[in-house]
Amino acid sequence: MARTQNSFPSRDAHRAWLAEQAALPRGFRVGSTRFDFTPKEAPKPARMTLTLIALDRPTPDFAAVFTKNAFPGAPVIVGRRRLAEPRLGAILINNKISNVCAPGGVEASETVSAAAARHLGLAPTEVLPCSTGVIGWGLPVESMLAALPAAASSLSAGSILPAAEGIVTTDLYPKIRYASVGEGRVVGIAKGAGMIEPNLATMLVYVLTDLAVPRDTLRALLARVADETFNRISIDSDTSTSDTVALVSSGLVPCPDLAAFEAALRAVCTDLAEDVVRNGEGVRHVLRVRVSGAPDARTACALGKAIVNAPLFKCAMAGNDPNVGRLVQAIGKHVGATGLAVDLSRLRARIGGQEIFADGAFRLDYAKEAALVAHLKDAELYQSKPAADGTFAPPVDFPPHERCVEIEIDLAAGPASATILGGDLTHEYVSENADYRS
Amino acid sequence: MARTQNSFPSRDAHRAWLAEQAALPRGFRVGSTRFDFTPKEAPKPARMTLTLIALDRPTPDFAAVFTKNAFPGAPVIVGRRRLAEPRLGAILINNKISNVCAPGGVEASETVSAAAARHLGLAPTEVLPCSTGVIGWGLPVESMLAALPAAASSLSAGSILPAAEGIVTTDLYPKIRYASVGEGRVVGIAKGAGMIEPNLATMLVYVLTDLAVPRDTLRALLARVADETFNRISIDSDTSTSDTVALVSSGLVPCPDLAAFEAALRAVCTDLAEDVVRNGEGVRHVLRVRVSGAPDARTACALGKAIVNAPLFKCAMAGNDPNVGRLVQAIGKHVGATGLAVDLSRLRARIGGQEIFADGAFRLDYAKEAALVAHLKDAELYQSKPAADGTFAPPVDFPPHERCVEIEIDLAAGPASATILGGDLTHEYVSENADYRS
Numbered sequence: 111m112a113r114t115q116n117s118f119p120s121r122d123a124h125r126a127w128l129a130e131q132a133a134l135p136r137g138f139r140v141g142s143t144r145f146d147f148t149p150k151e152a153p154k155p156a157r158m159t160l161t162l163i164a165l166d167r168p169t170p171d172f173a174a175v176f177t178k179n180a181f182p183g184a185p186v187i188v189g190r191r192r193l194a195e196p197r198l199g200a201i202l203i204n205n206k207i208s209n210v211c212a213p214g215g216v217e218a219s220e221t222v223s224a225a226a227a228r229h230l231g232l233a234p235t236e237v238l239p240c241s242t243g244v245i246g247w248g249l250p251v252e253s254m255l256a257a258l259p260a261a262a263s264s265l266s267a268g269s270i271l272p273a274a275e276g277i278v279t280t281d282l283y284p285k286i287r288y289a290s291v292g293e294g295r296v297v298g299i300a301k302g303a304g305m306i307e308p309n310l311a312t313m314l315v316y317v318l319t320d321l322a323v324p325r326d327t328l329r330a331l332l333a334r335v336a337d338e339t340f341n342r343i344s345i346d347s348d349t350s351t352s353d354t355v356a357l358v359s360s361g362l363v364p365c366p367d368l369a370a371f372e373a374a375l376r377a378v379c380t381d382l383a384e385d386v387v388r389n390g391e392g393v394r395h396v397l398r399v400r401v402s403g404a405p406d407a408r409t410a411c412a413l414g415k416a417i418v419n420a421p422l423f424k425c426a427m428a429g430n431d432p433n434v435g436r437l438v439q440a441i442g443k444h445v446g447a448t449g450l451a452v453d454l455s456r457l458r459a460r461i462g463g464q465e466i467f468a469d470g471a472f473r474l475d476y477a478k479e480a481a482l483v484a485h486l487k488d489a490e491l492y493q494s495k496p497a498a499d500g501t502f503a504p505p506v507d508f509p510p511h512e513r514c515v516e517i518e519i520d521l522a523a524g525p526a527s528a529t530i531l532g533g534d535l536t537h538e539y540v541s542e543n544a545d546y547r548s
Numbered sequence: 549m550a551r552t553q554n555s556f557p558s559r560d561a562h563r564a565w566l567a568e569q570a571a572l573p574r575g576f577r578v579g580s581t582r583f584d585f586t587p588k589e590a591p592k593p594a595r596m597t598l599t600l601i602a603l604d605r606p607t608p609d610f611a612a613v614f615t616k617n618a619f620p621g622a623p624v625i626v627g628r629r630r631l632a633e634p635r636l637g638a639i640l641i642n643n644k645i646s647n648v649c650a651p652g653g654v655e656a657s658e659t660v661s662a663a664a665a666r667h668l669g670l671a672p673t674e675v676l677p678c679s680t681g682v683i684g685w686g687l688p689v690e691s692m693l694a695a696l697p698a699a700a701s702s703l704s705a706g707s708i709l710p711a712a713e714g715i716v717t718t719d720l721y722p723k724i725r726y727a728s729v730g731e732g733r734v735v736g737i738a739k740g741a742g743m744i745e746p747n748l749a750t751m752l753v754y755v756l757t758d759l760a761v762p763r764d765t766l767r768a769l770l771a772r773v774a775d776e777t778f779n780r781i782s783i784d785s786d787t788s789t790s791d792t793v794a795l796v797s798s799g800l801v802p803c804p805d806l807a808a809f810e811a812a813l814r815a816v817c818t819d820l821a822e823d824v825v826r827n828g829e830g831v832r833h834v835l836r837v838r839v840s841g842a843p844d845a846r847t848a849c850a851l852g853k854a855i856v857n858a859p860l861f862k863c864a865m866a867g868n869d870p871n872v873g874r875l876v877q878a879i880g881k882h883v884g885a886t887g888l889a890v891d892l893s894r895l896r897a898r899i900g901g902q903e904i905f906a907d908g909a910f911r912l913d914y915a916k917e918a919a920l921v922a923h924l925k926d927a928e929l930y931q932s933k934p935a936a937d938g939t940f941a942p943p944v945d946f947p948p949h950e951r952c953v954e955i956e957i958d959l960a961a962g963p964a965s966a967t968i969l970g971g972d973l974t975h976e977y978v979s980e981n982a983d984y985r986s
Contacts, residue, residue: 180883181879208873210873210877211876213909425977471651495938535859539978544863
């Protein structure tokens with residue numbers, strides 16, 4: 111899926127690399143502000159960041175895809191309506207509270223959007239609201255209205271970094287990817303980091319471009335590219351109620367080549383999708399599963415998802431344990447449960463380039479096992495270590511890299527293939543989601 | 549699902565209660581033996597227990613259902629053939645190695661079965677072999693043949709406890725349930741404890757009875773009862789390659805009432821299924837999800853499974869955190885992904901008797917939250933605490949109880965209902981499956 115496997119000697123080097131990606135396309139400004147408030151539903155104060163992405167001039171050329179969760183958040187309900195509006199002028203994003211199934215949630219989203227529009231000289235329907243965070247709580251509307259002037263006055267045209275930093279929740283670092291097409295740029299940012307098997311998952315992704323691509327084309331391209339990138343990852347098989355991917359063009363640079371634009375969009379989305387997994391809650395190994403020889407892409411995707419969502423296999427990966435029996439279990443469960451008509455005696459499986467299964471039986475020996483362990487250790491992002499109180503959290507300063515556990519499954523049953531990305535299941539995931547209230 | 553919610557003041561009290569359940573039906577003997585061996589695939593010695601369940605006289609009246617995993621273990625392949633044989637005389641069970649997709653696995657199973665048959669004066673096809681443990685390794689045939697005389701000479705008619713203890717792997721204690729019908733008994737044993745979303749899951753279950761019920765009736769009853777009990781639990785959504793539930797009658801006691809027999813079988817299987825969850829790998833809370841108001845039972849089951857398999861909700865339960873947003877997320881994901889045609893604005897949800905969702909919105913306040921936390925703490929089996937090396941394991945001596953986290957979902961969309969059992973997702977699960985090689 112990804113083209114690169116960068117390796118950074120330090121956090122500082124990673125940060126410098128992010129700053130290089132971050133130049134905004136022409137026609138956009140971003141800004142953010144942070145404030146404390148006390149939720150109605152909780153006894154202690156919380157901190158929220160309000161992020162604005164604003165166009166210099168409202169554009170008709172925007173696209174968005176949203177979660178398929180049947181309990182969509184209020185901003186998703188509002189966002190779906192916005193797709194019918196003639197123009198988009200700004201995106202307003204808050205973290206901490208996702209505004210899902212809270213009484214009066216849609217009204218709260220519209221109230222905050224309208225206030226942002228007033229500050230920016232826009233119509234209320236020209237603002238797309240997005241929220242991520244705790245499900246069930248209501249937005250602190252008064253506090254957000256009070257913070258809007260600071261957010262508006264922080265808008266700046268230099269770098270997308272303030273927005274990439276503003277939208278995160280449990281992410282370990284901001285995520286930015288870009289590609290160039292002629293004189294124009296395609297720049298995307300994303301937040302993860304849990305409840306992610308996009309369909310879409312709270313994943314929020316914003317891709318900005320100054321390349322002039324008309325609205326209908328943007329929407330068709332985004333649907334296709336999102337399906338082949340963000341819909342092929344899973345952190346934990348959960349699907350957020352707030353997932354949103356938006357693509358906005360300021361239209362200031364003529365697009366010389368639509369195919370090149372699609373390739374640039376695909377590259378940015380492919381890399382951002384991998385970033386979301388790599389930065390997923392508790393992820394210490396990224397699993398890249400390539401399923402080939404499938405009768406069709408849908409079958410390949412479903413089998414790849416079954417593998418990256420199999421808890422016992424994910425735990426084995428966390429422990430650098432090449433427990434290939436659990437991989438075969440996951441395949442067999444999926445094929446048995448779905449009644450998929452493939453001849454499993456032809457299946458071949460490799461991990462890290464080592465053949466581990468062929469002709470209906472395992473192909474294992476000590477030397478291969480040692481090579482598999484080495485491959486797993488090489489792909490580990492950081493070592494797991496409990497704090498004094500027994501909880502687990504990632505170290506703040508591990509040097510990032512982009513190596514994956516490479517898993518190849520050849521069904522020898524057709525021409526289709528797909529690559530699915532997932533993560534391991536770790537103490538850090540459990541600590542993040544059980545030891546603390548999110 | 550279960551009828552009882554026992555609470556035991558100590559491990560000793562639980563053990564005494566198990567011994568009371570354990571009297572064998574007439575016509576059966578059980579025994580086991582333990583030995584050390586060195587697997588071909590691993591550099592250090594391992595320990596295996598070989599368990600025998602023998603009939604005094606071979607019986608035509610036996611039934612079994614097996615995993616739906618498309619990579620079934622060799623003993624499952626052999627076991628399916630045994631269903632066509634006229635009589636069953638014994639069941640031979642080994643733990644430690646599951647004999648799945650190992651080269652020559654079926655031959656190894658048949659060799660060991662034939663040797664057991666010779667010791668017991670049976671035909672080779674009258675022995676049902678079963679294996680559970682590591683997937684991918686081959687059976688240590690020579691060591692097993694050497695151990696068979698000790699297993700055969702240990703056979704005894706008093707108690708099923710030696711078999712219940714012999715078949716376990718990562719289980720925390722043996723599992724035994726019984727019911728009486730007139731002068732006869734139905735006694736079942738089970739092992740869990742991971743890779744369990746039966747369809748079937750390695751779950752091994754043996755139910756013995758002296759009540760005379762003919763073969764075809766036994767098989768029809770077992771299919772129906774297993775589907776409504778063992779197929780409605782999930783520890784981790786993984787489906788073992790070795791799952792087996794066998795039901796064997798010695799036929800020594802006339803069955804006075806077939807409906808009473810089915811009720812007894814259902815009671816034993818219901819309680820054993822709950823035991824398997826309660827003793828599941830890392831389980832510290834049993835989640836009992838009752839879905840009602842569904843258009844049909846299949847829909848109710850699928851939604852219940854989606855809830856007990858949602859990792860973020862499972863983590864919240866582990867932390868005694870009533871994060872009801874994650875429950876609604878799981879329901880919304882399932883309904884969104886399956887395209888289920890139900891009006892979710894009518895859904896009502898309760899946890900521990902507290903209404904938390906109705907009319908499309910959460911119903912939460914501080915007092916309710918406190919009651920939910922108390923309900924979760926009351927259902928906790930033991931507190932999580934890391935060892936000095938940062939790994940997590942259950943305390944060996946916590947006093948068992950049978951309280952559950954009670955979750956009720958009313959779809960208000962039809963007459964059907966189903967109860968699904970699952971567990972939380974804990975550090976103990978990750979330690980069991982990542983920190984050590986199984």
